[in-house]
Amino acid sequence: MSINPKEAAVFLVDYAAWLYGCGATCSRITKNVDRIAQVWGLKFEMNILPGSIQFTTEVDDCSQVFIKKTPATGISFYKNTQLSKLSWGIADGKMSLNDAKEAFRKIITAPFTNKWVVLVLASLANLGFCRIFGGDAIAMGIVFIATLAGFRLKQILIEEHMDHKLVFLICAFFSSVIATSGYIFHLGDKPEVALGTCVLYLIPGIPYINSISDLLVGEYLVAFSRFMNALLLTFCLSVGLACGILLMNLQLF
């Protein structure tokens, strides 16, 4: 298949950046890009860096470097799946470069899951979590309400483009103040479980998992970056939780 190497490189660096942005592990990014480049006969070197992709290829007997900043899109396994399917579509010769570009554009503009559905499901998830940690029905109810309010606040603040760390701090504070109601009004037998689990919806689980996965394949820079990002968010939510507890004067520390 004859392909314009520059055009192909621009597509591939964009493709890799989007895979990174939607939460794919480094091993998947490398495998998918390898698969496409092999079928296009493109010789390349790719460095996955924290926040950007560096792609080097030969164009007209001259090495050219293409750098693409990874998009600040949310984690999306839907896009991850579709982008992986796209790589097989190209590798199996079912798509030309132009078809691939069109399919790629459609994938990256696909909408996220309905925010109201996510809100209810995440609140139910935290309710389930509360039960797993030994909470009673009242504690579960408190956690459901605290999560519902905190998660809605998170959605609103993110829509307002507020810094994510600040969003995590504010939401944890908000949820923890609601969750202290078990202590304040002496509701149920397990107010401590309600308070402990009310902020778990904020724990950045996927970045933690991705960072360890990247660490194991030797992508130390990306692993460290993802880990530090997750750690900072955890730090912010812990501060928010501690502020909520101190504000309500619970004397738990």
Place this chain on the structure above:
Amino acid sequence: MTYLLLVLEDAFYAALAGIGFASISNPPKNAYKYCAFISAVGHAVRYVFMHNNYHEFGLIFSSFVAALAIGFVSVGMASKAKCPPETFSFPSLLPMIPGMYAYRTVEGLVMCLFTEDEQLFNHYLYLCTSNGLTCAFDILGMVLGTIVPIFILNKISFRVTRS
């Protein structure tokens, strides 16, 4: 019988948590049912390892075994659903992420900074390090458990999205 009910209850709430936390990471629509099933299997395995009459294993080992189960089931189901195994296995791990340990680590650290009493400082430092180590090795064990099947069965894992 009561024990079985306890395991099923744990699995049910883990499935609920699995669906909810998966929804935050925008999975394909057909992935929800797999996430629920795999979360339930993983959590039930961990519950059985941690609570039984023969030998109660620690959190880290139990999480590792549960993650292995999640990993193998995910790879098996990935070819059926034509999605990368991470689409199911990573969200299914979320109910097992030691969130409480994570923020207790940070809480311990913050409290270290606000105390001048040596004994109290040592206590908070202990809370910070013990929670931090448990959290770090728990996540490490879980991720290792999940990605080992992906790499062992890599012929399946990286080809499932081929139509």
